Amino acid sequence: RSSDRNQPMDIDAGATSGTLDDRQPTVLSGGVTIKQGTLHIEAGQATVSTRGGDPVRAVLTGGPVRLRQQMDDGTQMNAVANKVDYDLTTEIVVFTDTVRIQQPRGSLSGERVVYNMRTGQVNSGGEGNGRVKMRIVPRNAGTTPAPGGG
Amino acid sequence: MSWRAILTLVLLAGAVLSGLALWSQRHPEHSTEAAAGRPDYVLHDFELISLDENGRESFTLRAPRLARDPDQKTLDIATPLFLIPTQPGSTSDAWQIRSATGWVSADGSELRLRGKVAATSDGRNGPVTTMATDQLNVFPKAKRAESATLVTIRRPGSILRGRGLEVSLATKQYSFKSEVQTRYVPTRR
Numbered sequence: 001r002s003s004d005r006n007q008p009m010d011i012d013a014g015a016t017s018g019t020l021d022d023r024q025p026t027v028l029s030g031g032v033t034i035k036q037g038t039l040h041i042e043a044g045q046a047t048v049s050t051r052g053g054d055p056v057r058a059v060l061t062g063g064p065v066r067l068r069q070q071m072d073d074g075t076q077m078n079a080v081a082n083k084v085d086y087d088l089t090t091e092i093v094v095f096t097d098t099v100r101i102q103q104p105r106g107s108l109s110g111e112r113v114v115y116n117m118r119t120g121q122v123n124s125g126g127e128g129n130g131r132v133k134m135r136i137v138p139r140n141a142g143t144t145p146a147p148g149g150g
Numbered sequence: 151m152s153w154r155a156i157l158t159l160v161l162l163a164g165a166v167l168s169g170l171a172l173w174s175q176r177h178p179e180h181s182t183e184a185a186a187g188r189p190d191y192v193l194h195d196f197e198l199i200s201l202d203e204n205g206r207e208s209f210t211l212r213a214p215r216l217a218r219d220p221d222q223k224t225l226d227i228a229t230p231l232f233l234i235p236t237q238p239g240s241t242s243d244a245w246q247i248r249s250a251t252g253w254v255s256a257d258g259s260e261l262r263l264r265g266k267v268a269a270t271s272d273g274r275n276g277p278v279t280t281m282a283t284d285q286l287n288v289f290p291k292a293k294r295a296e297s298a299t300l301v302t303i304r305r306p307g308s309i310l311r312g313r314g315l316e317v318s319l320a321t322k323q324y325s326f327k328s329e330v331q332t333r334y335v336p337t338r339r
Contacts, residue, residue, distance in 0.1 A: 053307030
């Protein structure tokens with residue numbers, strides 16, 4: 001949700017190192033969990049960059065990385081990839097390496113997917129990024145016709 | 151005097167002598183401890199400036215009471231306030247550190263702070279940073295601090311908590327070995 005950005009971000013990890021100012025990103029390891037509003041990410045390692053004390057970018061690897069977030073329309077987005085690069089200011093996420101994205105409207109898999117969490121816009125594949133497989137679920141697929149065709 | 155009487159006297163004398171020996175040794179550890187425990191000097195309401203081998207201020211210490219152990223040459227301090235300056239030309243902050251008790255090694259290279267330890271940077275080179283813990287070992291010359299217990303570090307917009315802290319007071323580089331929890335609270339929106 002767009003409101004997620006105004007919520008506190010809580011990060012748990014096994015170990016961490018960095019600087020007590022913005023000069024260097026904070027490196028977290030030993031199993032990392034990031035929560036911010038409806039955003040929930042789990043990964044092996046994470047590197048979080050800050051500006052003025054605010055987190056502006058999170059690069060997560062290992063695991064694989066599992067990310068879920070509720071969209072503004074209330075639907076849930078689930079993603080799995082070996083690497084996730086989340087720009088927290090533009091809310092554009094680049095998923096790379098064995099990417100699978102699952103949403104009620106369909107699913108998508110490939111090697112590189114760029115996802116705009118604000119608009120839900122998706123760009124995937126491209127030069128040297130392998131093929132993309134997409135499945136779009138018809139809007140009324142969920143409603144099975146009542147017996148007797150009523 | 152029959153040999154039986156003589157024997158009795160000898161035994162009686164032996165009993166009395168051993169009783170005396172036992173009586174004089176009744177608190178051996180107290181007598182030595184009293185000497186060892188006794189500081190060779192005590193200061194009240196003082197300020198101490200410790201200089202490094204180049205004559206530069208390593209730290210300043212203010213406290214209501216200090217006692218020096220004559221054997222170990224160490225200092226035990228009540229409610230100390232340590233002021234750790236920044237070095238000329240360096241980009242580090244100065245720090246002030248308080249605690250319930252303090253201990254200073256013989257050569258002044260290590261400070262052990264125990265109980266309600268609160269460290270605060272002066273923010274001249276970056277956001278003001280505070281550290282709170284129950285134990286902190288500070289190495290003023292090396293401008294380094296470490297703690298084996300839980301430490302909470304607060305900066306504008308974030309709270310960082312963990313166990314097994316190592317931090318450079320000069321470069322502000324830090325690491326935690328376990329139980330890391332960070333909370334970022336958006337400062338602008």
